[in-house]
Amino acid sequence: MERRNRNILVVLIGIVIVVAMLSSFGLGLFAPDTAKIQLPTPGASQSPEPAGDEDYVRVEITPQTVQYVIEHTLSRPESYGRTVTIEDFWGDGQSGVTRATVWVDGGWTHTTATQPGGTVRHSIVGDGRFWLWYEGSSRTLTGSADEDSADLEGQRIPTYEDVLKLKESDIAAASYQDKEGVACIYVETVPDSQGYVERYWISVDSGLLACAETALEGQLVYRMSAFTVERPVPSGASFELPDGTVLHTVGSDG
Template identity: 50%
Template sequence: MEGRNRTIFVVLIAIVIVAAVFSSFGLNLFTPDAPEITLPVVTDPAEDEDSQGGQPADTDRYVRVEVTPETVQNVIRTMVPLQPESYFRTITVETSLGNGTMGATVNRVWQDAGWTQVESAWPSGTVEHTIAGDGTVYRWYGGDGTWTQWNQGERDINMAQRIPTYEDVLALSVKSITSTGYEKRSGESCVYVETAENELGNRERYWVSVSNGLLVGAETWCGDELVMRMSSEPVEMPAPSGTAFALPDGSVLHTVEG
């Protein structure tokens, strides 16, 4: 009798163990598969740079995306709306004079409400003044009391500053683009573009700011020789209030409002 009771007791214990195991794991064997949860991939914003030219980095206006020779021009197009309507900056353009020497032209540039004023100091010491707005270009030189004027063309202002622009980057053949990426230039995070040698043997490099969409750097190389280098100091936005765009006779064509 005692042996029989012991057997029954062992069987009951076995039943309890089986029930416990089933309750812990068995249900998972019969319930439908749970749906797979996939977390969205988060695109980090471009580095939150410290102040750029006194302006805080506007990281909520752009995100860093991969740039390739095939996509870089579209990336730059998306940054065009970031270009400020009113700003001041100083641009230095160095050009080769031969024998490894470079001559520097310093351009002070004011842009406001569709008007542009450029003051260019040449290596010779000559100062050239250009104002463009309302469809007309005005030009004179330091000490002149008169000026010449003509109907404004698409590239007049860029030629006055002797610089390429982001438009030159957009006009490149995709096949000519050999390298792209993100680099620091003039203290700013930029989209970088490099081209293969053209028919003249020149290789071009461009840097477009991701915070304001402006071209802030450019270089032209012929082999190992630097032919041209353009660099921009930090952009001041907006242009200083009260700046007058005036002709030599004192006629004010435009004034930056406060």
């Protein structure tokens, strides 16, 4: 009798272990693949959940979740063109404006930046190298590229990687906003050691930064904006050096 009771006890212990394992791990065997993240929309909390939304996880944009949402939901197109406007505001209320045309295709970037004084600079980055020259000159500077090479001419065009590099404690606010008709993820930083506050609007549609601002004590000192994107890159886009060397052909893999 005692031996039978021991056998029953062993069986019960085995059942408990199996149930515990299924509770911890088994659900993943029968559940669908990792749920897709669905971004909230303005006023979504007041509207009913759409039908057929069971496979999505609605993530609200907060300082704690915004970096995760950006990293796991946004991606830039491989081929596009756009015009970027950079404004530096001086103390007298005047601003210096730089306008840059950016072409991106197949891992290559060609930026043409017209500065306030009229100087035009070109840069091409691709295949691990950069090329830099001034309009009207055949002299080209070249060298090994790094992660900052696309901004060689100092136009200071940030990307959403700048947001991902922030410490969570440096993010003061995050939300989902409409900026000039573009649905965006908005991020604002706490003032840095010098009092500067950074604001970013990242387009949900293109994954590109639509706007960025820097303010000091409530005064705007810098703004970058690029609200329209042409996809793919325009057919007339060129990745050619002043001497006629073609570094990349639009539509090719390299």
